[in-house]
Structure formats: structure tokens, C-alpha cells
Amino acid sequence: MVQSSGPQDEAAASRRGRKPIRPDPASGPVALFAHRLWELKEQAGDPSFADMASRLGAAASKSSLAAAARGSALPTWETTWEFVRVLAVDRLGRDAEEARREWRAHWELAASTAQTETAPPPEAASRPETAPHADVRSDAASHAADLETVAEATETEVLMAENPVARARSTPSKSLIAAIVTGATGLAAALFAWLAPGPEPAEPAARSTPAPSNSSFDDSLFEGDVTHPDGTVVKKGTEFTKIWRIRNAGTIPWQDRYLTRLNDTPCKAPKRVAIRPVQPGQSVEIAVRVRAADSPGRCKIYWKMTDAAGAELLTAKKPIFLDVVVA
Template sequence: MTQSPGSQDEGTGARRGRRPVRPDPGSGPVALLAHRLWELKEQAGDPSFADMASRLGAAASKSSLAAAARGSTLPSWETTWEFVRVLAVDRLGRDADEVRREWRAYWEEAAHGGPAARRENTTRDDTRRDDTHMSTSGAPGAGASPPPPGDDRPSPENAHPYGDRASTEEDPPSPGGGRSRRGRRAAVLAAICAVAGAAAVLIGWILPYVADDAPSEPAARPTPPISLPITPPITPHDDSVFEQDVTYPDGTVVQPGTSFDKTWRIRNAGNVHWQDRYLTRMNDTPCKAPKRVAIVPVLPGESVDITVRVRAADSPGRCKIFWKMTDEHGTPLLAAKKPIFLDVSVA
């Protein structure tokens, strides 16, 4: 009898016709997990997903097992484990605990491999069956119609009583895992403290010897005190020195009624700056002269020429006029000094 392309072999449930395309293991962590499921399926004789869900006893529906092998979405751990258990443990006879640890690691790698690892909706009820395959009374086989050709879903009598156990529960953590991590941390801290304590003891033991072996520096010689010259305070000293008669020296003869300029040269012999000083006439004579004349500012050590305009008397005779240095108020200065004077003869 010729079978249709979508029919299955009796007993094995193997699908004839085009086989599903395997996922590329290099396209992502979920595809890599699906590729490994395909390899395991081939090692176990390549049973159909319907056989795995019914005859081999996987607690997951045929569609869930097929979706896990497509590699488009991440299956739940329960679906993955049922896929692996019926092949690796039940069919190939491998150790269940070892297989569970190995495939749990594969599944965790796919679950945390990137944003493409979308979890399968674990709350999906894979136990739904087409109402057309069920009798109205619910009795298996009584009024059920056979599945259409090409449908890999198991018949109601072969469906697993628990459907796809897509539980959202994760494997409980190992009871001793937290304690072991805390124990390792405590051991590391204890080791660090022990090393630090040993280092402190070693440093305390070595330092005295290092200090004793260090070359001692020669004692610094005391620096003799530096004696700075003491500058005595400057005492103001006002003094003058007559240097010369610049014009009309003593005994010069002038004509009656004539005017002339008498000039003296005086030097500031003290340490006081001459400012606001005058040459003030001290007596009256037939010769006429101003009461006082101003002296320009003179620094200590400098000389100054002082000129007075004089008019000779109208009649012959001797003309002698005295002048004294004063301040702006007429107070005489340089009391120890004799006045300067003009001494001419009118003839």
C-alpha cells in the first residue's frame, strides 16, 4: 500500500517526506541548544516527536518537543528535560543525575546567552486536544475519529496523562550552596588576616635591625649666631657752611643811589632737607634791601646761591647789612651760626 507523503510508519511514528530544517548552531545560544537536542535525538535512533510524547513517555506534548528542536524560542527547562530524559536516560541508558547536570548547564547557557533567548511561555497548556478527536462522552476511542493524515499529535488514548509539564518552578538551589559560599568567603578573609598579621610581625622584627645598621648622620655643628651691624638711629642735624661771596665781596665800593645784586654761596652741611626757609634781614641801614628772600629747597650736601637786590644809599658812607636763616614764621634757625652780611662802601 502506498503511503501519502505526510503519513507515518507504523510502530515508529517516523514522518516521511520533507524533514524539518535543523537550526544553525552559530546563530545564537538558543539555536545551539536546539542543535544539541537534534544530535541527541539522532543518537537515540531519531524517533518522532509523537513517539517521544506517547510511546517513550515524555511528559510534554509533541508540539512542545518540536518547538524545542526548532531553536526559535527557548523552551522551558521542564520541556528540555523531558526531551533529554526519554532519549539519553530511558533509551540510551545514561546516568540520570549526570545527564541532568550536563543539560541543565546547556539550558542555562542558552537562557543567559543574550536577548534572543526568549523563554517559552511556561503556562501554555499543551494538553489541549482537538475536540473532533474526542468523543462527547469522554471515553477514549468510543466516538473518536482518527487523526487526519500528517497530524503527529498522539491520539487521546496515547496522550500522556499529565500533558506538557511546563512548570514555572526552577530547580531548587542546593541546600548547602549558600553555606559553602559563605564558608569560602570566611576562609579567604581568615587567610588574608593571617597573612597581614604575619607581615606585621615580620616588619616589627626586622625594623630594629635595619635601624641599627643604618649609617648615622654626623651631628650638625651649631651655627654661630650672625651679628648684624646695629644702625644707630639718625639724629636730625641741621648745619650750614658759608662757602664764598659770589658777588660784591666785603669792601667793594659802589656809587650812591645805584642798585646791585649781592650773592652768597652756602652749603647744607647737615642731614636735614632745607624746605620753606628764608634769608631774613636783621638790621636797618641807609642801603635799602627786602625784609626777606626765599631759599630754594636744598638736600643735605648740596650748595645753593642766595641773591638779594640792594640799593645803595644816596650819600657816601659804609653799608653793612646782616641776614639770618629763618623758617616761614620768622623763627631763626642755626642759632650757633653767625649771620651772613653785606659790607660795601658808598662813594
């Protein structure tokens, strides 16, 4: 179902245009994750994002794939897996399950690290207040010096009272009296603040236990055509059985699911086909009976996975299809 690469990649690589800006892996966990995507893309021949979304069969748009490699925001796991699947599995031939586990670990690490780095700092109110005694002591020392000044001024006043001549020569100014009063008042306030009991320390807030993260997800992996691969020639008017192999690549068991036909063609096929229950990690072969058209031509029929009510599942995935030539 996935077409092979060819000269189109070389043509795409040689096209002139604006060169995308590669993310700096040292600028953060999301940029490092995007840098790994770029390395995988280069290992797979550096196809364009347009080719990945169309010719290579990625179930994600060209803009979504380009944004994933930009490094400004972490892409969803579904977009990440489509980026990796068409390159690592389809182009480089790596084991699908091993590639999924490896890149899922990279993705979860980037998500958790980015969340930790952007977490807000603890509330300032949770830190105990610094006791003011040191500042009060320094203020008390300063005011003690003021007190010495007050004593000297008082002594001068006594001498002047005893000596009228000196009193006439050295009458204290109003500013000196104001300084004496201010110094005494400030010293009294500092001593009171030092001796007064401080506020009781606040009780630490109870730590809330974070809710466990829900890591369950639904995913599928197309493993191949068991019968009648794309381009198979069938005789007109004959019946044949098309079989696909699909793996449950998520963590949710498949129950009461179907493949539902999306279009009509001269070849006849049932509207929907039941899928037996499939546990996570297991593969399933799905068979559908098809009758070839009565006249030569091409038959391409699409199916999507749905639930029993017909609601579409795995909406980010492209349909699987039958593609035969009637002769």
C-alpha cells in the first residue's frame, strides 16, 4: 500500500526554495526532539514534507509534519508517529514495534522535561519570613550613636546654664533640638521593635498529590497486504478475497470494531466487515470478499475503521484500500 521511493526524492531535494531553519538541540527538550526528527529524515533520503504527506502515505498534513520538525512546539504523538513511520519503517525498513517504542520514549521524555522546565516557581508566601532582629540591631547601634550626640548636647546645655556668657555665645539652634527629639524617638521605636514578639510562622501548606497521568491511547499500524497487493490484475466478473494485516499499536483493546467502505466502484464489496477482538500489541488479518467489475478498468475501494454505530475511529489515519486492475 505504500509506494516505493524513486527519482522524485532526488528531484525534490534539488528544487530551489527557502531553506528551513533547523532547531538548535541545545535550546531545550522540544528543540532536541525536533533535531532527532531531522536526523531521521536525512537518514531516509531527506524527502520533502509534501512527499511524506502524499507519495509516502503519512496520515498527517504537510504543514503538521513541517511544524513537528520546527522545534517551537511539541507535536502530538499521532503526528510524531506518522513522521517516524513513513521514514523509519517504510523507507528504512526498521521493525515497526521497536521504532514505535523508541520514539514513544523520546516523545514522552520531551513532554515531561518541557513541562518541568516551564513549571512556575513555588509561591513566595510558602517561604518563612526572615527575622528582622539583625536589621533592628543595626538600627539600634545607629541610634546609640545618636544617643551619644544627645548626651553631649545635654551636657552643653548644663554648662551654658551655669555660665551666662557661654549661654549667650552658644544658644542651641532649633535644628539641634529637633535632631535630639528625633533621635530619641527613633531609638525608642527601634528598641520596641527588637523586643516585641514577631508574628507566628505560617503553617506549611498541605502538599497535594498529583493525579496519575492517563497514558492510554488508540493507534493502529498497517503491516501489509496478505493477498492481492496494489496493482494485481484480476479477471472481469470473478470473485476474490482481499486480506490486510493490521496491528493494534495502542494501549486500548479493540472491541466491536469494523472496516466500513467509503466509496462505490464497479467492483462490488460489502459495506462493512467485522474485526475480531484485538488486544494491544496483537495483529489481526481482515478479509473482504470482492467481485470484480464486468468490464476492464481499475477498482480502488477505501475503508476506514469505525465502531458498531458507524462513528469513525482513528481519524488521523488514512484509509486502507484495495487497488486492482480488472482485465
